Amino acid sequence: MYKILRKKELNPTVTLMEIEAPFVAKKALAGQFIILRVDDEGERIPLTVAGYDREKGSVTIIFQIVGSTTEKLNAKKEGEYISDFVGPLGKASETKGFKKVAVIGGGVGCAIAYPTAKQLHEDGAEVHSIVGFRNHDLVILEDEFKKCSDKFVMMTDDGSYGEKGLVTDALKKLIESGEKYDEVIAIGPLIMMKFVCKLTEQYGIKTIVSMNPIMIDGTGMCGGCRLTVGGETKFACVDGPDFDGHKIDFDEAIARSGVYRNFERQAHEKTCNLLKGE
Amino acid sequence: MANMSLTKNKMPVQEPDIRNKNFGEVALGYTKEQAVDEANRCLNCKNKPCVSGCPVSIDIPGFIAKIREEDFEGAYEIISKSSSLPAVCGRVCPQETQCEAKCVRGIKGEPVAIGRLERFVADYHMANFKGEPVQPQKNGHKVAVIGAGPSGLTCAGDLAKAGYDVTIFEALHEAGGVLVYGIPEFRLPKDIVKKEIDGLKKIGVKVLTNMVVGKVFSIDELMEKEGFEAVYIGTGAGLPRFMGIPGENLNGVYSANEYLTRTNLMKAYKENSDTPIKHSKSVAVVGGGNVAMDAARCAKRLGAEKVYIVYRRSMEEMPARNEEIEHAVEEDIIFNVLCNPTEIISDENGSVCGMKCIKMELGEPDESGRRSPVPIKGSEFILDVDTVIMSIGTSPNPLIRNTTEGLEINRRGCIVTDGESGKTSREGVYAGGDAVTGAATVILAMGAGKDAAKAIDEFILSK
Numbered sequence: 001m002y003k004i005l006r007k008k009e010l011n012p013t014v015t016l017m018e019i020e021a022p023f024v025a026k027k028a029l030a031g032q033f034i035i036l037r038v039d040d041e042g043e044r045i046p047l048t049v050a051g052y053d054r055e056k057g058s059v060t061i062i063f064q065i066v067g068s069t070t071e072k073l074n075a076k077k078e079g080e081y082i083s084d085f086v087g088p089l090g091k092a093s094e095t096k097g098f099k100k101v102a103v104i105g106g107g108v109g110c111a112i113a114y115p116t117a118k119q120l121h122e123d124g125a126e127v128h129s130i131v132g133f134r135n136h137d138l139v140i141l142e143d144e145f146k147k148c149s150d151k152f153v154m155m156t157d158d159g160s161y162g163e164k165g166l167v168t169d170a171l172k173k174l175i176e177s178g179e180k181y182d183e184v185i186a187i188g189p190l191i192m193m194k195f196v197c198k199l200t201e202q203y204g205i206k207t208i209v210s211m212n213p214i215m216i217d218g219t220g221m222c223g224g225c226r227l228t229v230g231g232e233t234k235f236a237c238v239d240g241p242d243f244d245g246h247k248i249d250f251d252e253a254i255a256r257s258g259v260y261r262n263f264e265r266q267a268h269e270k271t272c273n274l275l276k277g278e
Numbered sequence: 279m280a281n282m283s284l285t286k287n288k289m290p291v292q293e294p295d296i297r298n299k300n301f302g303e304v305a306l307g308y309t310k311e312q313a314v315d316e317a318n319r320c321l322n323c324k325n326k327p328c329v330s331g332c333p334v335s336i337d338i339p340g341f342i343a344k345i346r347e348e349d350f351e352g353a354y355e356i357i358s359k360s361s362s363l364p365a366v367c368g369r370v371c372p373q374e375t376q377c378e379a380k381c382v383r384g385i386k387g388e389p390v391a392i393g394r395l396e397r398f399v400a401d402y403h404m405a406n407f408k409g410e411p412v413q414p415q416k417n418g419h420k421v422a423v424i425g426a427g428p429s430g431l432t433c434a435g436d437l438a439k440a441g442y443d444v445t446i447f448e449a450l451h452e453a454g455g456v457l458v459y460g461i462p463e464f465r466l467p468k469d470i471v472k473k474e475i476d477g478l479k480k481i482g483v484k485v486l487t488n489m490v491v492g493k494v495f496s497i498d499e500l501m502e503k504e505g506f507e508a509v510y511i512g513t514g515a516g517l518p519r520f521m522g523i524p525g526e527n528l529n530g531v532y533s534a535n536e537y538l539t540r541t542n543l544m545k546a547y548k549e550n551s552d553t554p555i556k557h558s559k560s561v562a563v564v565g566g567g568n569v570a571m572d573a574a575r576c577a578k579r580l581g582a583e584k585v586y587i588v589y590r591r592s593m594e595e596m597p598a599r600n601e602e603i604e605h606a607v608e609e610d611i612i613f614n615v616l617c618n619p620t621e622i623i624s625d626e627n628g629s630v631c632g633m634k635c636i637k638m639e640l641g642e643p644d645e646s647g648r649r650s651p652v653p654i655k656g657s658e659f660i661l662d663v664d665t666v667i668m669s670i671g672t673s674p675n676p677l678i679r680n681t682t683e684g685l686e687i688n689r690r691g692c693i694v695t696d697g698e699s700g701k702t703s704r705e706g707v708y709a710g711g712d713a714v715t716g717a718a719t720v721i722l723a724m725g726a727g728k729d730a731a732k733a734i735d736e737f738i739l740s741k
Binding site: 023024026027037041042043044068069072083084085086087088089216217218219220221222223224226227228233238252255256258259260263264 | 494516526532550552675676677
């Protein structure tokens with residue numbers, strides 16, 4: 001059993017939890033993920049490590065409440081326990097040896113982009129962060145990003161905060177203004193990553209994306225997380241989660257991410273009071 | 279007086295048309311009377327040919343004699359001297375090619391039903407034994423076992439009985455390896471596996487779940503920092519293979535590992551499970567091994583109207599156990615043999631809506647000695663399915679080999695060991711089971727775990 005040391009609502013649909021997991025905390029690196037199970041009947045879900053404290057023996061996760069498992073997780077209180085927490089899984093992000101990097105975070109993807117931005121900053125790179133949200137209410141980790149960024153751009157779809165527009169608009173502006181990036185790191189919804197990659201391809205800038213597909217074990221056993229990368233089948237859990245974004249078949253990844261959408265909707269309708277029929 | 283019946287006592291089973299709709303165990307087990315009657319078929323041969331067929335050398339005539347005397351606990355004691363998981367072996371060992379293949383009674387008629395008797399004894403013990411197991415005398419030496427599958431559990435059990443302080447590191451949230459994620463409930467109830475593992479815990483084996491060695495600890499750290507004097511690698515062969523044909527990444531294509539893990543370990547067949555699985559109308563399982571039979575029979579139980587086994591050779595070459603094939607046939611699984619998939623076809627949403635296959639004929643024997651299948655030109659046809667399960671084999675997980683320097687690996691990714699001892703190229707590091715042999719059987723993995731336990735004991739005591 002793994003104790004929830006701290007719980008904080010970042011916005012109405014996104015929660016931060018600090019989990020006591022000393023073995024994972026000792027080895028975790030930016031870009032890696034964990035798999036958790038809330039209770040004994042629970043499914044295994046992957047979540048990217050949003051932070052860790054090696055001395056305290058804790059790992060921070062940030063999750064969006066999207067289905068029945070994240071709802072169950074969100075119902076847990078500080079001091080309570082979850083059944084399983086395994087990691088660190090996958091390969092760490094490469095953060096060393098860069099001069100200037102643009103880090104793009106979209107929505108809850110910012111929770112994954114942030115530790116990478118922070119690590120890049122600590123490893124000496126000039127970090128330009130562009131974060132995008134649907135509206136002001138959904139903004140998370142703004143101060144954290146600002147602290148580790150040499151340049152910071154906030155975008156919202158509706159213009160309720162920062163600039164109105166998409167992260168790709170902001171990235172394009174920076175590139176056109178003469179910024180030379182060694183690399184772009186884009187983490188967010190698949191559709192956002194796809195369009196960031198389309199843009200950077202035009203400028204020939206290497207782009208890394210973090211993939212978070214459906215998986216079970218996280219150690220290469222089920223193959224559920226497979227992706228086509230450069231025409232080859234790769235397992236996100238062991239070969240990734242970071243991949244060269246220009247080589248990923250995003251349309252396939254988008255189709256695969258929706259395979260259990262009906263099941264999730266039904267499970268959500270069962271647990272969500274708002275949707276319960278009278 | 280020996281029972282001279284030429285046939286085994288029949289195993290009571292659930293009727294095919296009932297069992298293919300539930301996940302309850304298919305074979306129900308002998309009654310006491312059936313067990314004693316079957317035990318009377320054993321001739322108690324002096325040279326015990328059956329024992330030579332057993333990878334863990336159980337004293338078979340010895341335990342059968344105890345059944346004859348109706349001393350079922352006595353029979354259990356004899357089996358448990360050699361096997362850590364008798365209730366498992368009695369169910370999933372291929373006895374027909376091992377102990378029973380050597381049985382003298384098999385020369386004229388059927389051999390003694392050794393496997394069924396083993397299962398009876400183990401089940402009897404689980405149901406009736408109320409005492410506490412004898413605590414081994416501790417010798418103060420620490421050994422780490424990586425992987426709580428059949429091989430690791432056996433190695434751990436034997437070492438614990440010899441007095442070692444044994445810790446098993448398991449990557450999943452539950453111990454058992456393929457016994458819990460792979461072999462379905464209806465063939466091996468998970469309660470039975472749990473009880474066998476609880477038995478090991480009672481004699482002092484520690485099981486740490488959610489521990490991915492190679493990530494959370496390296497083998498070097500286990501030995502240098504955590505004080506383990508030897509390590510046994512029993513990490514199995516868990517990496518699924520795919521065919522490399524178009525359409526394999528469509529929605530509705532599973533590896534058998536994924537399909538079985540969702541169904542068994544994650545209990546997707548139960549109403550209250552949070553883990554989703556596709557409830558298919560028509561399923562093709564590609565492959566002809568035991569795993570393919572398991573996947574097909576699970577798909578049927580999950581409600582599929584039609585389930586096909588698609589296998590490129592003929593029934594003769596099929597690697598699955600006869601018993602598994604027979605059960606599958608009885609449960610209305612359709613066998614499309616001499617048939618090979620060439621493409622999986624997509625609907626407009628990226629989901630499977632068919633599988634293109636080509637008919638095959640058998641040509642010259644290949645390296646494996648089996649006649650190799652050759653496609654028949656122009657014989658392509660489309661199988662109407664909405665789900666495809668690839669069950670064409672697995673290879674060892676690269677996690678350990680990528681994080682352990684100096685560990686010799688062959689070109690198939692298997693760990694190289696020195697004969698039966700399981701000794702690897704690294705001092706104090708032993709390995710066995712599928713991680714060494716590639717995908718094989720539960721009992722061979724157990725045999726390897728047993729041999730390695732002996733070698734580890736000798737290694738540590740000689741230091």
